[in-house]
Amino acid sequence: MAAAHCSIAGTLEALGDTWSILVLRELFFGVRRFNEMQTDLGISRSVLTDRLNRLLDLGVVRSVPYQEPGERVRNEYRLTRKGVGLLPVMIALREWGDEHLVDGEPPVTLNDRETGEAIRLEMRTPSGKLVQANEMVPRANPRARHTASSQAAPRARATSA
């Protein structure tokens, strides 16, 4: 059952539920506080509590005490380095949505802070060659120990459109 023979399954098992990625999106956008996330997302409070705890357990998020003037100390949530590593996932989801779901201008963009240019994902080899989707071949790594032996063995077929 959904053995992590490939890291896609592992990542989805960790974060693939209805809300985790949306909570992370809030954090990427700078929304860090419980109530703010809850009203933004329309998530139920109990589920938000649960998701934040799971993200803490995963080490994707950490909680940081803060104090507004004239308020008591409270906790807010921030991405860890591990959490920031999910940025490409966010960008990939956003790019696909912008291209295939939204008509007209995309509602949010991600820009280089220095030049202001929009940021896009590219698929390249280490030598810098830009690769298109139909030029790729999945390959099982012979050096990896297989947790689940014969599941979904890649066929070395190219992805066909």
Next chain:
Amino acid sequence: MAAAHCSIAGTLEALGDTWSILVLRELFFGVRRFNEMQTDLGISRSVLTDRLNRLLDLGVVRSVPYQEPGERVRNEYRLTRKGVGLLPVMIALREWGDEHLVDGEPPVTLNDRETGEAIRLEMRTPSGKLVQANEMVPRANPRARHTASSQAAPRARATSA
């Protein structure tokens, strides 16, 4: 409630359930047939039927008749161009899992068919500048019509580790 003010939410609303992305992973790996997917994934047959129909409705997948010699005509599933557009999402999920979940060799890689080199995602501007996660700023697009006015307005803060 989870309004698509940003395409991430839209994409997740379309594909963000437990199984859709794993079904797509099977298709990327060349697994196209109902039973094969079902046993690979350990998904219940009813849910697999439902997910495939949703993916067909979305236009991410199309069904193609095929006939094995000495068998009747059956249907298999293939990615459409729109479906292939999700490849960066897959790669991003895999890269994160390889880096943060798997210890040791990653079980599956994606390689350039021509040179055999591994493929990685990079974040760049159109002018070719490579950008790191902490050099990015989310920005609301003023020209986009807002479906939900004040939800989760990006703060123009950088993502902080």
Next chain:
DNA sequence: GCAGCTCGGTTCGTGTGACGAACTCAGACG
């Protein structure tokens, strides 16, 4: 020509988990 096989589903009863609403708790303020 009918029994049996395989693939690709559909049906159905059960259980987990997401939901909204209400409640709790700790400190600041008047």
Next chain:
DNA sequence: CGTCTGAGTTCGTCACACGAACCGAGCTGC
């Protein structure tokens, strides 16, 4: 003292995912 606010917790309900069983179209062997 009472009230307000942010951050949760508790609880009853309901939808959806689950496994197991069933269905049915076409091919083969007898």
